[in-house]
Amino acid sequence: MIRLQNLRKNYTVQGKTVPALMGIDLTIEKGEIFGIIGHSGAGKSTLIRCINMLERPTSGHVIVDGVDLTTLDDRKLQEQRRQIGMIFQHFNLLSSATVAENVAFPLKLAKRPKAEIDKKVNELLTLVGLEAHRDKYPSQLSGGQKQRVGIARALASDPKVLLCDEATSALDPQTTNSILALLLDINRKLGLTIVLITHEMHVIRSICDRVGVIDGGVIVEEGKVLDVFLKPQHPTTREFVEQVADSAELREVVAHEKAAGDQTIVRITFLGEKTYQPILFQTMQETGTMFSILQGTISRMKDTPYGQLVVELSGNPEQNSRAIETLRQRGLEVEVM
Numbered sequence: 001m002i003r004l005q006n007l008r009k010n011y012t013v014q015g016k017t018v019p020a021l022m023g024i025d026l027t028i029e030k031g032e033i034f035g036i037i038g039h040s041g042a043g044k045s046t047l048i049r050c051i052n053m054l055e056r057p058t059s060g061h062v063i064v065d066g067v068d069l070t071t072l073d074d075r076k077l078q079e080q081r082r083q084i085g086m087i088f089q090h091f092n093l094l095s096s097a098t099v100a101e102n103v104a105f106p107l108k109l110a111k112r113p114k115a116e117i118d119k120k121v122n123e124l125l126t127l128v129g130l131e132a133h134r135d136k137y138p139s140q141l142s143g144g145q146k147q148r149v150g151i152a153r154a155l156a157s158d159p160k161v162l163l164c165d166e167a168t169s170a171l172d173p174q175t176t177n178s179i180l181a182l183l184l185d186i187n188r189k190l191g192l193t194i195v196l197i198t199h200e201m202h203v204i205r206s207i208c209d210r211v212g213v214i215d216g217g218v219i220v221e222e223g224k225v226l227d228v229f230l231k232p233q234h235p236t237t238r239e240f241v242e243q244v245a246d247s248a249e250l251r252e253v254v255a256h257e258k259a260a261g262d263q264t265i266v267r268i269t270f271l272g273e274k275t276y277q278p279i280l281f282q283t284m285q286e287t288g289t290m291f292s293i294l295q296g297t298i299s300r301m302k303d304t305p306y307g308q309l310v311v312e313l314s315g316n317p318e319q320n321s322r323a324i325e326t327l328r329q330r331g332l333e334v335e336v337m
């Protein structure tokens with residue numbers, strides 16, 4: 001659906017060239033939710049704004065649904081942009097227009113007939129759960145409600161792609177979750193391709209299928225969220241994974257236990273249905289190994305349940321090796337720490 005080829009963007013500041021994107025190659029498939037995560041200044045906003053050409057790339061190609069946007073004149077670009085909706089961190093609503101008028105705005109601009117606009121606005125307000133607020137002004141809405149208006153407005157022209165520029169960064173955690181759930185719902189109901197940028201791993205973990213990690217204007221790691229999450233390769237990715245993994249606390253616990261003697265400490269990762277099966281207990285019973293739990297989490301990555309347990313094995317060395325081998329044979333990931 002979206003192909004970025006050797007995308008580069010330089011800004012010029014006081015006569016000096018500031019490179020923001022340094023050769024981005026990415027393919028985003030139709031219907032997927034693709035997250036781009038990076039620290040401040042990494043190039044996220046520049047990248048997402050290049051996808052709808054709000055920012056003109058210095059070189060490279062942006063191909064959306066087979067059309068290379070970098071080759072189009074302004075009129076054709078305007079047309080193609082209708083395929084690409086966008087929502088923003090600070091919502092960008094018209095403060096002097098009601099909820100319904102904000103949603104109707106792109107349709108009025110496109111000179112659609114009034115009956116069609118009314119029907120579409122009603123549908124969209126139902127989709128985002130704001131029917132009861134249609135005549136309110138943005139100042140009378142909560143942050144989450146404002147973002148719902150932003151989403152409804154972005155969907156007014158039936159886009160194929162929705163770009164989300166830090167869409168939940170101004171919201172509290174509970175509201176963030178409700179907006180993420182809405183995005184997931186829209187993705188499923190409408191088959192919409194969603195690209196979002198964020199600096200929060202929680203956002204990626206909740207709804208994305210794949211993720212790209214951007215650092216210094218390049219994608220340093222890319223893959224399925226589950227793979228990137230469980231086996232981060234690049235230091236920047238590891239930092240982001242630590243945001244949601246209690247890693248600092250874990251390091252302390254492991255160091256403390258190791259200091260107490262020659263302990264075998266393992267991290268066991270359960271995925272999917274295995275998360276809920278008593279594999280650990282069975283294996284320990286069969287191999288006669290005792291164990292104590294040092295840390296544990298059960299969570300979800302989008303639709304996949306996963307659990308991680310850090311345990312100390314206190315059998316003899318042979319029993320411990322057999323337990324580790326058996327856990328691996330039963331499909332669990334076991335890392336000796």
Ligand SMILES: Nc1ncnc2c1ncn2[C@@H]1O[C@H](COP(=O)(O)OP(=O)(O)OP(=O)(O)O)[C@@H](O)[C@H]1O
Nearest residue numbers: 011013018020038039040041042043044045046047
């Ligand atoms: N309009 C601009 N003029 C000059 N330099 C810019 C402009 N916009 C961005 N930059 C620079 O380009 C680089 C990437 O910025 P960008 O805003 O894309 O990063 P970001 O990852 O979105 O950061 P943040 O999360 O802080 O918004 C930074 O060095 C930034 O200073």
